Amino acid sequence: MNTIKAADFDPNFKFEIEKELGGEHLTKCFNCTGCTVGCPISEIEPAYNPRKAMRMAILGMKKELFESEIMWLCVSCYTCYDQCPQDVRITDVLNAMKNIAEREERMGHIKLESAKPAFDKEFVDSIKRHGEVYETGVVIAQIVKHQGIKRLLEYTPTGIFMLKKGKLSLIPKNIKGMKQIKNIFRVVRGKE
Amino acid sequence: MKFSYYPGCVMHGTAVEYGMSTLATCRTLGIDIVEIPDWNCCGALEVYPDMYLELALSARNAAIAEQTGFPMMTTCAICFHNVSKAYFAVNESEKAKDMINEALGDITYEGKVGIRHLLDILVSDYGLENVSAKVKRSLSELKVAPYYGCLLARPKEIARFDDPENPQFLDRLIGALGAVAVPFEHKMKCCGGSLLMSREDLAHHLSRNILEEAVNVGADCLVITCPMCNVLLDLQQKEIEKRYGITLNMPVLYFTQLIGLALGHKPKELGLDKNVVSTAGVLKKLGVD
Ligand code: SF4
Ligand code: SF4
Numbered sequence: 001m002n003t004i005k006a007a008d009f010d011p012n013f014k015f016e017i018e019k020e021l022g023g024e025h026l027t028k029c030f031n032c033t034g035c036t037v038g039c040p041i042s043e044i045e046p047a048y049n050p051r052k053a054m055r056m057a058i059l060g061m062k063k064e065l066f067e068s069e070i071m072w073l074c075v076s077c078y079t080c081y082d083q084c085p086q087d088v089r090i091t092d093v094l095n096a097m098k099n100i101a102e103r104e105e106r107m108g109h110i111k112l113e114s115a116k117p118a119f120d121k122e123f124v125d126s127i128k129r130h131g132e133v134y135e136t137g138v139v140i141a142q143i144v145k146h147q148g149i150k151r152l153l154e155y156t157p158t159g160i161f162m163l164k165k166g167k168l169s170l171i172p173k174n175i176k177g178m179k180q181i182k183n184i185f186r187v188v189r190g191k192e
Numbered sequence: 193m194k195f196s197y198y199p200g201c202v203m204h205g206t207a208v209e210y211g212m213s214t215l216a217t218c219r220t221l222g223i224d225i226v227e228i229p230d231w232n233c234c235g236a237l238e239v240y241p242d243m244y245l246e247l248a249l250s251a252r253n254a255a256i257a258e259q260t261g262f263p264m265m266t267t268c269a270i271c272f273h274n275v276s277k278a279y280f281a282v283n284e285s286e287k288a289k290d291m292i293n294e295a296l297g298d299i300t301y302e303g304k305v306g307i308r309h310l311l312d313i314l315v316s317d318y319g320l321e322n323v324s325a326k327v328k329r330s331l332s333e334l335k336v337a338p339y340y341g342c343l344l345a346r347p348k349e350i351a352r353f354d355d356p357e358n359p360q361f362l363d364r365l366i367g368a369l370g371a372v373a374v375p376f377e378h379k380m381k382c383c384g385g386s387l388l389m390s391r392e393d394l395a396h397h398l399s400r401n402i403l404e405e406a407v408n409v410g411a412d413c414l415v416i417t418c419p420m421c422n423v424l425l426d427l428q429q430k431e432i433e434k435r436y437g438i439t440l441n442m443p444v445l446y447f448t449q450l451i452g453l454a455l456g457h458k459p460k461e462l463g464l465d466k467n468v469v470s471t472a473g474v475l476k477k478l479g480v481d
Pocket of ligand 2: 035038039040041042050073074075076077078079080081090091
């Protein structure tokens with residue numbers, strides 16, 4: 001049996017999460033499982049359980065959370081959010097945890113294995129560059145990096161259909177207010 | 193009735209038929225929509241971890257709309273959620289308002305103008321009886337599965353729209369157009385959209401469940417209100433069929449395409465030739481060519 005050692009936990013993790021926008025209500029959780037009932041991912045992926053993720057966060061299992069895929073399995077559907085009797089706002093708490101992880105990765109402190117934060121980054125970087133997201137470029141880059149060229153080629157017929165129907169933009173274009181977009185990123189992420 | 197229209201990035205890309213059918217139906221219904229100038233991407237689902245960035249990106253769009261004085265309207269459920277979040281944050285917390293406006297720099301969002309989803313506007317303001325009065329083409333042959341997805345009605349403190357457990361707005365709209373809305377258990381179940389680029393297997397599984405119910409209840413089509421749901425349910429439907437070795441062949445229409453059909457628009461004006469799963473069966477049933 002795999003036991004856990006409480007002495008290895010990071011007791012500050014819960015405070016770190018509570019300082020993030022969206023993470024404020026984490027410690028209201030009283031472990032009732034209301035969130036897991038009805039979670040669409042828990043229904044199809046036994047490894048995933050939002051109650052357990054809250055518990056791990058409160059206990060300070062930061063390392064285990066950041067080294068596993070757990071929090072990247074949440075699809076942000078907000079089903080649990082409306083069901084929690086303690087107003088924990090699980091979806092936002094999970095996002096606050098993801099934010100800490102993504103920030104630590106940007107600062108070069110950790111490396112995240114999941115393809116989800118990689119896609120988030122690709123997407124948000126595109127907004128930073130253009131103001132609008134360059135959907136075609138972002139999706140192609142992600143498929144090539146995480147599923148391989150072969151997978152991308154399998155999409156050729158769909159790609160051609162979409163191209164013909166005007167559903168793929170081929171050139172990224174910048175919005176006029178790029179100065180304002182740059183300002184947003186500078187203020188929000190300035191200190192990194 | 194006048195709104196500042198925030199189309200969102202996908203209306204220039206994968207959801208071009210959503211944009212076309214929105215413009216066509218609003219024109220025919222006499223809803224005046226003016227696209228807000230120089231809007232930016234709201235960050236969709238990918239910005240969610242960074243809530244500050246999410247709020248600031250949406251606040252910029254709302255600040256531009258605020259200068260027009262008209263409330264914002266969108267047909268994208270994700271844009272709707274993100275701008276609503278910024279609206280409530282600014283109205284409920286001075287601290288959030290200051291933080292957001294610091295990020296905005298030389299423009300200011302006062303929180304006077306919020307955002308509405310077109311479906312909400314039609315049911316709550318325009319009136320379904322007034323929609324019915326404009327129906328020119330009978331849809332009475334059509335059995336439609338109403339699919340709301342996640343962000344239109346959840347979370348309830350952001351959406352403030354319809355019953356988050358068992359919403360009825362789309363069902364009622366379908367009825368007002370003369371079609372039959374079939375009872376649909378998966379109406380609020382997630383399509384898996386945000387996992388498509390990292391755990392395609394899970395995303396496909398969730399969407400398969402939705403599509404299979406639509407097939408099993410004998411729906412002629414599935415009607416949706418979100419461009420991300422479209423990517424999973426329409427664009428990825430062939431991939432889902434391949435993965436599981438099943439046949440679904442379920443047409444997926446944006447709700448604005450269904451309205452447009454009832455209002456008598458030509459299929460091409462509504463971009464019905466751009467849906468990936470052919471809509472020919474639906475058109476045939478309605479006797480349209
Ligand atoms: S429903 Fe709320 S209180 Fe209950 S386990 Fe989930 S997060 Fe904790
Ligand atoms: S938001 Fe995440 S944890 Fe909550 S029900 Fe949806 S997938 Fe599960």
